[in-house]
Amino acid sequence: MSCSGRAGQVIFCLLILMLYCQLTVSQLCPKDESYALLQLKDGFEYDESASLDCSPPYPRMASWKSGTDCCSWDGVACHGVTGHVIALDLSCSGLRGNLSSNSSLFHLSHLRRLNLAFNYFNRSSIPPEFGMFSSLTHLNLSSTWFSGQVPTEISHLSKLISLDLSLNEPLILEAPAMKMIVQNLTLVREIFLDYINMSSVDLGSLMNLSSSLTSLSLNLCGLQGQFPENIFHLPNLQLLSLLLNSDLYGRLPVSNWSSSLELLKLGSTSFSGGLPEIIGNLDSIKVLDLGNCAFYGSVPASLGNLQQLNQLDLSNNNWTGQIPDVFGNLSKLNSLSLQVGNFSGMLPSSVFNLTELLRLDLSQNQLEGTLPDHICGLDNVTYLDLSYNLLSGTIPSCLFGLPSLVWFNLNNNHLTGELGEHWSKSLLEIRLESNKINGLIPPSISELVNLTNFDVSSNNLSGIVDLNLFSNMKNLWGLDLSHNSLSVVTNNNRNSTWPQFYKLALSSCNIIEFPDFLKIQNQLNFLSLSHNRIHGEIPKWLSAKGMQSLQYLDLSHNFLTIVNELPPSLQYLDLTSNLLQQPFPILPQSMYILLIANNKLTGEIPPWICNITTFQIINLSNNSLSGNIPQCLGNFSTELSVLNLRSNSFHGTIPGSFTEGNKIRSLDLNGNELEGSLPLSLANCKMLEVLDLGNNYINDSFPLWLQTLPKLQVLVLRSNRLHGSIGNPTAISPFSSLRIIDLSHNEFIGLLPTQYIANFQAMKKVDGEVKATPKYIGEIYYQDSIVLTMKGTEIPMERILTIFTTIDLSSNRFEGQIPKEVGLLSSLIVLNISRNSVTGQIPSSLGNLTALESLDLSSNGLGGGIPSQLTRLTFLAVLNLSYNQLVGPIPHGSQFDTFQNDSYVGNLRLCGFPLSVKCSGDVAPQPPPFQEKEDPASLFNWKFAMIGYGCGLVIGLSVGYIVFTTGKPQWFVRKVEVEQKKWLRRRTKRNI
DSSP states (O other): OOHHHHHHHHHHHHHHHHHHHHHHHHHSOOHHHHHHHHHHHHTOEEOGGGGTTSSSOOOGGGGOOTTSOGGGSTTEEEOTTTOOEEEEEOTTSOEESOOOTTOGGGGOTTOSEEEOOSOBOTTOBOOGGGGGOTTOOEEEOTTSOOBEEOOGGGGGOTTOSEEEOOSOTTEEOOHHHHHHHHHHOTTOOEEEOTTOBOTTOOGGGGGGOOTTOOEEEOTTSOOOEEOOGGGGGOTTOOEEEOTTOTTEEOBOOSSOOOTTOOEEEOTTSOOEEOOOGGGGGOTTOOEEEOOSSEEEEOOOGGGGGOTTOOEEEOOSSEEOSOOOSOOTTOTTOOEEEOTTSOOEEEOOGGGGGOTTOSEEEOOSSEEESOOOGGGGGOTTOOEEEOOSSOOEEEOOGGGGGOTTOOEEEOOSSEEESBOOSOOOTTOOEEEOOSSOOEEOOOGGGGGOTTOOEEEOOSSEEEEEEEGGGGTTOTTOOEEEOOSSEEEEEOTTOOOTTOOOOSEEEOTTSOOOSOOGGGGGOSSOOEEEOOSSOOEEEOOGGGGSGGGTTOOEEEOOSSEEEEOOOOOTTOOEEEOOSSOOOSBOOOOOTTOSEEEOOSSOOEEOOOGGGGGOTTOOEEEOOSSEEEEEOOGGGGTSOTTOOEEEOOSSEEEEOOOOOOOTTOOOOEEEOOSSEEEEOOOGGGGGOTTOOEEEOOSSEEOOBOOGGGGGOTTOOEEEOOSSOOEEEOOOOOSSSTTTTOOEEEOOSSEEEEEOOHHHHHTOGGGSOOTTOOTTSOOBSOOSSOOOOEEEEETTEEEEEOOOBTTOOEEEOOSSEEEEEOOGGGGGOTTOOEEEOOSSEEESBOOGGGGGOTTOOEEEOOSSOOEEOOOGGGGGOTTOOEEEOOSSEEEEEOOOSGGGGTOOGGGTTTOTEEESTTSSOOOSSSSOOOOOOOOOOOOOSSOOOOOEEEEETTTTEEEEESBOOOOOOOOOOHHHHHHSOHHHHHHHHHHHHHTO
16 A cells, blocks of 8 residues: 555544544533533522413423533533533523522523523513623523613623513613613614613614614503604614504604515504505515504505505504505405594495405494495404494394304494394304394304303394293303393293303393392392383392302392392492382492482481492482481592482582592582582582582572682582672683583572673584584483473483583573673573563674574563574574563564564564564664563563474473583493493493
């Protein structure tokens, strides 16, 4: 063999030896790093609850054993040549304990990737030693329960490509640390800081972010101020998520978007402006979430170009116009959320061609049209919500049987037809309430054994329903059959297979007794049996231990006579309009809302009521209660917003204990026997909107000190013993929100309150209200009552539009002239100054009251002619100028051609239609000089009137004020699902 051959063999052997040595080294990580890892393991305990967000947690450290190669351990990766530990993944490992600055973790100086996500580090601080990992490219500390401030040393990781500190809600990232991170991490591509408190960060610092950035996620960080627009222009940006930063605002750019953008989430921020047409050029975008922002304008049709789109959310904005019918090409779309978008027009039919759609929500808009038959092609849809629209026509029967449908909501539309016979077995919730569905409830509904909620209330369903139909639905927690034409049969069946209801509503179901199966309902929270024919006592078992969970109980509009002990957890009780004849019932300490109006309760309000400090609404009106009103009712509950004790027999004085900071919004003591003066502490009621103290024996002067209450809309002091002159205002804008004032039937003297009238700002505008879409003050749970009088006949009325405005100063001793300033109250609907000693002429400025529907100036000393300008009042339906000294011709035209003789009786020198006295010639003679005249003995006895919008109903009004209700108590919103709120609103309106 030649020398060259031998040399080749030697070289080959040396190569084999070197490869063997390298392989040997790669199999054994350095001992110090292995020891550091074992020390790290000993510093923590394994606890599955430390990684609850993982399913399931995996104890990676369980494989770490002394004497074995750490490079083979779970979660550990080593360098192929040196053997150094370069990657450590302990995510979801169930680690519980502290990670301190002296942790052996920081001995692993060669780490390039470190993932400790989804463990529990006892809210300890992030050690600044993390900044020592000079080679680190990826750091993930998400959901590790670190707290305190993010150390500035994080900015020393100059090679970092990905930084994830998200889901550590106790963490704080201060402005200096953020500024250094942005400046130093020039290679960073991904930043995830969700749920970290960044409220102090200057958003301008984000303008220096690396142009290499592909992902920026800052959800729920408390960001404040304007978001830099240049972020949208970063050339490599693929993900931008800023969800749930309510104080963050900005606008979408109209050009130069990153063409690589795949995910844009701005939901629940204050971004505003229009949606630019160029957004249709984002051909890579898969998720677009702009929900719950302040966007407005029309939605561009260019959205139809986004063929890669999977999720689109434009909900809860103030869009205008129609939903563009451009969804035909969005074949990959699986979630479409356009609810509460203010959309109108026709239902976009192309939506129902999206066969990949899993979720479709177009609820709470003003969409019209019918449901097309091809809606039945949505075989994959699991969530379908078209509620609160204007949809009409028949529900396609195939819709009930969509194979994947789980949540089905079409409530509050105008849909007709019958319930289908064939239902999808996957259905969990069915919401069809407030439509026009007729027919029977099909027996096949009993086959839906997985159903959790079934609501068909407020339809036209008929027939007999045996509740046993639902007895085998083990998961059914909500059942509402209320307000149909159903007759529900309970059969007193205590079948042990009955589901445990959370909500049961059987109002207006022709029930004559309490269903016996209620005795075994241990989880019932909400029970409504109102508007039935139940007689006798409320059964004692209703308060037994089995009803420990009951919080809402509505038994109103029945024939109940006795209330026994009530459930201990009760918070809402409505016994309105029954036949209760007993002293005040014993109430649980948990009460929030108490409605026992229109009964025959006797005796006094017991003093222990002052121990229930959670009250928000108390309505005991129209009973036979007597005695003094407890003084504590002014301050015993910091949450009390409504106190209605009208039409009882209370005597004594009005409580004078209304403290500062109270939340009283409606105080109604009308129709009692109260006396004394008005308590000055009412001036502390800064939230007060309705104050009705009419029909009592209050002896005082006009309460000037009420003029500064900023929200007072209704002031009724009629039929008391108030006296003296009104005086002049002392505030800059007295009674600025007042819409209704009734001072009639008192003993006021002096001039009409000109300066107050000139400052009634709320009567000078109509708040943009449109008569075709009426609104009412307040929401649910409670309605103020009013009393209307039409020619001496009192008529109860429950609701008045917010645009209803009235002034009633009748039956006093006011004198002087009608101030011309009345003509400034352009939204005034009713004006009554009758039965005073007013003189002078009718001011022509009343012709400016173009909304006026009722004008009563009768029984005064008015002289001169009737101004022709009054013919401009095209809505005027009631006119009473009787018993004055008016002269000359009655104007012709418009509404004046409809009034009869009784509008002018007692004016001996008037002439023309409709009077039998003819005027001489075509031209009216000049009226003679005015002479004052005393009121006649026989007076035209009717109060001012109200004309109902929509039907043109003319009603005389004696005590009128706006419907007022309190806001929804937060306790109930938390305890009952969101959808139930709308059901309550609808039910309350029906009870009116």
